[in-house]
Amino acid sequence: MSTKMIRAAQLQQADIESIRRVLHSPKYELIPLKNVLEQSEFLPDGATVSVTASPQKGMMATVDLAIELDRRGFDAIPHISARLTADRSELRGMLSRLDRAGIRKAFVVGGDTEEHGEFFDGHALLAAMEEIGHNLTEIGVPGYPEGHHIVDVPTITNALKDKVPYASYITSQMCFVPDAINDWVRGLRRSGIGLPVYIGIPGVAELKRLIAISMRIGVGASAGFLSKNKSLAGKLVKPGGYSPDDLVVGLGPLLADPLANIAGLHVYTFNAVDSTERWRRDMLDALE
Numbered sequence: 554m555s556t557k558m559i560r561a562a563q564l565q566q567a568d569i570e571s572i573r574r575v576l577h578s579p580k581y582e583l584i585p586l587k588n589v590l591e592q593s594e595f596l597p598d599g600a601t602v603s604v605t606a607s608p609q610k611g612m613m614a615t616v617d618l619a620i621e622l623d624r625r626g627f628d629a630i631p632h633i634s635a636r637l638t639a640d641r642s643e644l645r646g647m648l649s650r651l652d653r654a655g656i657r658k659a660f661v662v663g664g665d666t667e668e669h670g671e672f673f674d675g676h677a678l679l680a681a682m683e684e685i686g687h688n689l690t691e692i693g694v695p696g697y698p699e700g701h702h703i704v705d706v707p708t709i710t711n712a713l714k715d716k717v718p719y720a721s722y723i724t725s726q727m728c729f730v731p732d733a734i735n736d737w738v739r740g741l742r743r744s745g746i747g748l749p750v751y752i753g754i755p756g757v758a759e760l761k762r763l764i765a766i767s768m769r770i771g772v773g774a775s776a777g778f779l780s781k782n783k784s785l786a787g788k789l790v791k792p793g794g795y796s797p798d799d800l801v802v803g804l805g806p807l808l809a810d811p812l813a814n815i816a817g818l819h820v821y822t823f824n825a826v827d828s829t830e831r832w833r834r835d836m837l838d839a840l841e
Contacts, residue, residue, distance in 0.1 A: 616650055710740075739813075749815065750813070
């Protein structure tokens with residue numbers, strides 16, 4: 554993004570400073586796929602890295618990758634999926650492995666797979682973790698600016714309220730629309746949910762890659778969103794793919810509002826860290 558384009562967006566200085574703040578040290582989401590360690594080499598030293606869980610790979614792949622990334626000097630946050638965790642015995646084993654590795658953060662999700670073991674949803678898993686005991690100092694939970702493709706909005710909101718006593722922050726599902734994110738955050742605050750929010754944004758990726766990875770990890774939300782948003786899909790298939798410039802600029806006023814309590818950005822890289830990092834550095838330079 555050029556300086557001229559940023560001026561055209563009519564951002565206030567506070568907005569620009571807030572955008573720079575969240576671009577300086579975002580969280581990066583990685584998927585335990587074949588190229589993940591190769592792509593991790595493009596991350597900034599000591600970056601915070603969120604490691605997904607998927608039905609195809611299972612929870613052990615997530616735990617193994619988180620431990621390896623931690624060993625390489627990153628601040629690793631493994632996702633713990635309720636529906637991919639068979640029972641308390643497996644949960645206890647995962648928590649023990651993370652503890653021995655010195656990992657003190659986790660992100661608890663329900664999981665989109667229909668099949669499940671002992672834990673039906675994220676709240677059930679969080680309650681079990683509390684009963685078992687753990688040394689985690691920070692636990693994140695998900696939020697959905699545009700709703701969930703399975704669960705209705707009132708149910709999602711009530712479920713989030715149930716998780717608040719266990720959680721340190723909320724990370725939003727990937728969204729391409731600033732107004733939807735703004736409305737969702739304002740709704741959280743009106744409902745009395747005051748946890749800090751990390752806003753989930755897509756990194757730089759091509760449509761083919763987004764859909765292919767979505768299918769491989771068993772997540773259909775990205776492909777479903779794109780199939781209903783032809784104009785966005787058109788941008789993605791152009792050379793260079795999608796770039797979140799306009800999205801981040803559109804979030805400027807929200808990022809600058811202290812009442813919104815936006816802690817930072819969570820970048821869904823789809824393991825395209827190299828191109829996403831080039832975009833982040835270029836945008837920071839343009840904001841100078």
